[in-house]
Amino acid sequence: MKHALLWVIAACILCARLASAQVTHAGRLHNLMPIPAEVSFGDGQLSIDSTFRVAMTGHKEVRLSRAAKRLVLRLSRETGIPVNAEVSNDSGMATLHVRCEGGGNSIPSLREDESYALVVTSAKARLIARSPYGVLRGLETFVQLVESGPEGFRAPAVRIADAPRFPWRGLLIDVCRHWMPMEVLKRNLDAMAAVKLNVLHWHLSEDQGFRIESKRFPKLHTMGSDGMYYTQEETREIISYAADRGIRVVPEFDMPGHTTSWFVGHPELASAPGPYQIEPSWGVFDPTMDPSREEVYKFLDTFIGEMAALFPDQYFHIGGDEVNGKQWNTNQRIQTFKRKNKMKDNHDLQVYFNRRLLSLLTKHSKKMVGWDEVFHPDLPKDIVVQSWRGQKSLADAAQQGYQGILSFGYYLDHMRAASYHYSVDPLDSGATELTPDQKRSILGGEACMWAEFVTAENIDSRIWPRTAAIAERLWSPAEVMNSEDMYRRLGVVSQRLEWLGVRHRSVYALMLRRLAGYESPPSQEDPLWRAGITPLQTLADVLEPVKFYERPRSRAYTSLTPLNRLVDATRPESERAREFSTMIQQLLADSSRARHVETIRSWLSEWRDNDAKLRPLFETSFLLKEIDPVSRNLTDVAETGLRALKAFENGMKVDRTQSNEWLTFLDRAGQAQAELILMIAPPVRRLVEVVLPVR
Amino acid sequence: MKHALLWVIAACILCARLASAQVTHAGRLHNLMPIPAEVSFGDGQLSIDSTFRVAMTGHKEVRLSRAAKRLVLRLSRETGIPVNAEVSNDSGMATLHVRCEGGGNSIPSLREDESYALVVTSAKARLIARSPYGVLRGLETFVQLVESGPEGFRAPAVRIADAPRFPWRGLLIDVCRHWMPMEVLKRNLDAMAAVKLNVLHWHLSEDQGFRIESKRFPKLHTMGSDGMYYTQEETREIISYAADRGIRVVPEFDMPGHTTSWFVGHPELASAPGPYQIEPSWGVFDPTMDPSREEVYKFLDTFIGEMAALFPDQYFHIGGDEVNGKQWNTNQRIQTFKRKNKMKDNHDLQVYFNRRLLSLLTKHSKKMVGWDEVFHPDLPKDIVVQSWRGQKSLADAAQQGYQGILSFGYYLDHMRAASYHYSVDPLDSGATELTPDQKRSILGGEACMWAEFVTAENIDSRIWPRTAAIAERLWSPAEVMNSEDMYRRLGVVSQRLEWLGVRHRSVYALMLRRLAGYESPPSQEDPLWRAGITPLQTLADVLEPVKFYERPRSRAYTSLTPLNRLVDATRPESERAREFSTMIQQLLADSSRARHVETIRSWLSEWRDNDAKLRPLFETSFLLKEIDPVSRNLTDVAETGLRALKAFENGMKVDRTQSNEWLTFLDRAGQAQAELILMIAPPVRRLVEVVLPVR
DSSP: TTTTHHHHHHHHHSSSOSSSSSSSSSTTTTSSSOOOOEEEEEEEEEESSTTTOEEEHHHHHHHHHHHHHHHHHHHHHHHOOOOOEESSSSSOOOSSSEEOOOOSSOOOOTTTOEEEEEEOSSSSSEEESHHHHHHHHHHHHHHHHEEEETTEEEEEEEEEEEOOSSEEEEEEEEEEESSOOOOHHHHHHHHHHHOOEEEEEEEEEEEEEOOOOOSSSSSSHHSSSSSBBBBBBHHHHHHHHHHHHHHEEEEEEEEEOOOOHHHOOOGGGGGOOOOOOOOOSOOOSOOOOOOHHHHHHHHHHHHHHHHHHHHSEEEEEEEEOOOOOOHHHEEEEHHHHHTTTTTTTTHHHHHHHHHHHHHHHHEEEOOOEEEGGGOTSOOOOTTEEEESSSSSHHHHHHTTTTTEEEEOOOEEEEEEEEHHHHHHTTGGGGGSSOOHHHHHEEEEEEEOOOOTTTTTTTHHHHHHHHHHHHHHHSSSSSOOOOHHHHHHHHHHHHHHHHHHOOOTTTHHHHHHHHHHHOOOOOOOOOHHHHHTTTHHHHTTTTEEEEEETGGGGOOOBBBBSSOOSHHSSOOOHHHHHHHHHHHHHHHOOOOOOOHHHHHHHHHHHHHTHHHHHHHHHHHGGGGGGHHHHHHHHHHHHHHHHHHHHHHHHHHOOOOHHHHHHHHHHHHTTTTTTTEEEEEEHHHHHHHHTTTTTOO | OOOHHHHHHEEEEEESSSSOOSSSSSOOEEEEEEEEEEEEEEEEEESSSOOOOEEEEEOOHHHHHHHHHHHHHHHHHHOOOOOOOOEEEEEEGEEEOOOOOOOOSSSSOTTTOOOOOEEEEESEEEEEEEEEEHHHHHHHHHHEEEEETTTEEEEEEEEEOOOOSSSSEEEEEEOOOOOOHHHHHHHHHHHHHHHTTEEEEEEEEEETTTTBBOOOOOHHHHHHHOOBBBHHHHHHHHHHHHHHHOOOEEEEEEEEEOOOHHHHHHHGGBBBOOOOOOOOOOOOSSSOOOOOOHHHHHHHHHHHHHHHHHOSSSEEEEEEEOOOOEEEEEOOOHHHHHTTTTTOHHHHHHHHHHHHHHHHHHHHOOEEEGGGOOOOOEEEETEEHHHHHHHHHHHHHTTOOOOOEEEEOOBBBGGGOOOHHHHOOOGGGGGSOOHHHHTTTTEEEEEEEOTTTOOTTHHHHTTTTTTHHHHHHSEEEEEETOOOHHHHHHHHHHHHHHHHHHHHHHHHOOOOOOTOOOOOOOTTHHHHHHHHHHHHHHHHHHHEEOOOOOOGGOOOOBBTTTSHHHHHSOOSSHHHHHHHHHHHHHHHHHOOOOHHHHHHHHHHHHHHHHHHHHHHHHHHOGGGGGHHHHHHHHHHHHHHHHHHHHHHHHHHHHHHHHHHHHHHHHHHHSSSBBBBEETTHHHHHHHHHHHEEEE
């Protein structure tokens, strides 16, 4: 009873209206991500040592005890605390006392209560939540609080009241363009749970592959894939693994376009005769289902029935994007069908198809999700529109009472900076004019990992850590938007995610090492050997892959093309170039930053000298040959930067010819080569601009 | 027809008696491991580019086409060749033409024909084998031949005729002391195949856990494990995954000792009443099956029948080691039973138990394998003795006509150098006196990965790359024994194994990073941050874990103890210390090696300066605190080394007091601290010894 007061406080925190004004650091620098709705640090800290025990009271379920066990195992691995993963009922002895006030669906649905309150004092930690989902989220926050000190591990005293801003916080994984084995999904589910994402959007069929077993139509997966597909048992395993972590699994079967792989075994579904084969290229293709044939709906009725029974989530994604209409236009029967049904264009035909699909989904008790294209004002209000077009598109739908989720701005395959994704808010832009009620129909968003240019090997490095920034955008209050602080915390989260199992960090060295070739351990005195891959990494650290859809510009890509070049190893965002750029900005804003000058000079010198160290590798590694000019570029840009820095220090302006030459060179150096962008060219250009002659 | 001659040559090579005299480098430095029985390099090379195609003729089976596909995918990942994994029959167009002369068991048995011939010319590569097993081995050799050059990838012209020296080349993985998930087994099977190992010895039951589902006696796995066990479906998956790679799977159920976990659900099998619980500690424990009760054999009959149906291999390992006899001695009924049956001691009782077990195995068509202890001269000749005692033990059995495999000298958990394992030959020592026929009954050996001190996280780093050296010992001619060249090739193999999926290399940085704590990305100019974990790695690079069974000396270990300290991250063998030691040796042998002096000085200086760089981490990382004295030690040893080096260069001898002080210090510095050994202390001591005053 003596702790009753604390429970009352925790409960009050939980019940209090979550204030939107939120102090980022709440009295203390912390590593929480996403930042809780309300957080306030106090004095003191709770020791995390070998006496650490978890007790759980209130609602009981196996999911909670498993979650507590995972928590203890993680703490154990990070801290060296001997594992005592037994969860007791005895709150008196517990370091962390978890109280769950009520149950929740065993398979999560859209509107679970994910709120929780967490109070840490120097004596104890208490987590209280109304549902198991709140407990799961709160446990992740607790793990993030634990930090290492010289005398052991500890969690700072804090009071947290937390709940998500949006109920739909997802990650789309495309398993069709490149196959993703079970372990890729599992480790990414672990990572999703760590940053409080709650929807795995599983993109299961595409022109390039049909990736799930159908017992009713086995030709779908046997003929529509290269043998790489999830069995129904594996599918259930993923669903249950996700549910254990409070994550929904929404399957997507993209129709009526993006369906080539269906037609390999079932050409009768298509709008042109066939035969078909699995599409090895990337893009938008002609094969499209025939909406004019009743047999197609009969087939889909059976298929959707089978999948609806397999996937327990209320929602079922039917894709609906990028139908180019070519097969429809050349099919006489379809043209006749359109005329007979007074359809004025292919959009009308797709609306008809969607309406038929919708009735099948309804029959099988599912709600429909589709991309922007499916939206039509006479569809029922419980459909969900997923927008790749932007907030305006969602807002238009919301004004008509439709629900939506945002993916515009969250395309991970565009290789953009975390700060960019972080700046995209589902309620910005077109959505600002909405009424509070209309805003509530914007359910959240989804990061999208389209897989044309990722494999099981490097997918983690494209998803993480950037997706953690998106997760914060979707969970934390809108006012949390300090990008600099986001990057600081992202660095910590990134490490912890790797310990949890995703390999975004370790795959980098592995791929660089492989690019460097089969290195024979050399004579002991060889300095090149001792340098190892350092010069290659020094270069790679300031490169980024080309953005958006630029990769196929320089070479033809298909599903047969290996993704093992430097562009596939480099990180989507160069941390080092970002830091360099910040230093240059700060220096130019305040030239008294003398320490900056020293660091900038030393970095530029390292880069200038790098090509000479890296060059020997070009003699032995065929795969690195293409970066020979990129490496020279780094040296030349750094050399230019050093000269401009000297002029800047001496207060000199360089002559016009010289400066024009530099600017021309830097513009060229900033362009893509070998599908890579040298990210220090723009900041060096800014330095050059200040030493230009005044006109 | 025009290539008929080459086929004849290949076939001749294959049929030729494999010469035992073998030139290590066969005209060219190569990276093959294990070294083939016969290899001879020619002129020219075969380009491996996007025209690369595989054709297969002769005997067809899905296992071969899958193997060819894996080969192409690997080459593709390493070289960037677009994947064309379709295998044709058209040998004319093929870069690599594989001819399989005949079939083989779909589940490998002990005496499969693994021989093959491989001929590479500048026009084509040809692999010929009598069975699919030879093809599998030959494909691995082919992959190892491919190397990177400035103009692309290539394989050198070569003629290889190869066959293993021993038919049983295994790796034991203990999945009981620490649980190993499916992916650990799979990736290690991939790595085993790469170095031509052919037996996975699956240690499935122990005092600490019963790790496989029994449908007949479900209490075995449900009560005898923490929920971590392989289902029968998973077991079949592993067996089939292994068979696809030509690897046998031999299950071990250790009896009558090491059986605590059986008794948790089935105390009636034990020699003392119970109740029992899963043993969390390491060691030899009392619980032992009761050989005097018929119910035990009835139980084992059913159990072995179930497992015999699940595991297709002819051999079944019954353990049989380390029975301490305590439960037997205190059980009156067992004592009476012994007297009644005229057994003079517990060994007789175990012999009786084994004989009963043997008849059960025979009933279920299995041959028995057991540790040294099971050997008894009235057992039938087709049993196999696995020896942890040594070659003498095997030889004694062989002289009586028994078959054996060696594991003495191949215990990976002893943390010994690859060169040590490499030097242990199953036919050395006691076995040299055997007749050729007796020698043939020595079937090979097995590396043993006992799992008291490894987890799923670091197990790869304990198995690889050292096991590749054991694999070479068991495959290559006995004359292949140049340890220096082995290390050179091992470095290459180690990298390639990592690309294949085992994580012995990448887990190192991951664990060091975690030990360093949750590093907040710092201010840009902070040199400590830029150093990252480099100082920690500099130290870790010259440390090794303590050897043999020394870990429990300094602290109590149980299955609850996390294995996340520096001793768990450091590699079993320090490459850098080995190189340093070699340099010192060479310098002392030939003081004209001036370049050595420079390198030695620069390495010693780096080590001397390391403690200052590492020290700040001790302030923030609790887990690293224990290595504070180890780090100081490195600095002090290096300082001593620098002084001795100076004296050596000047031709001076140091005075007696000084030298005694140094030697005393170095002896102390070479002792274990925090379960770690500083490996540069002995070579520095050798340097000091030469500057000692002459008596």
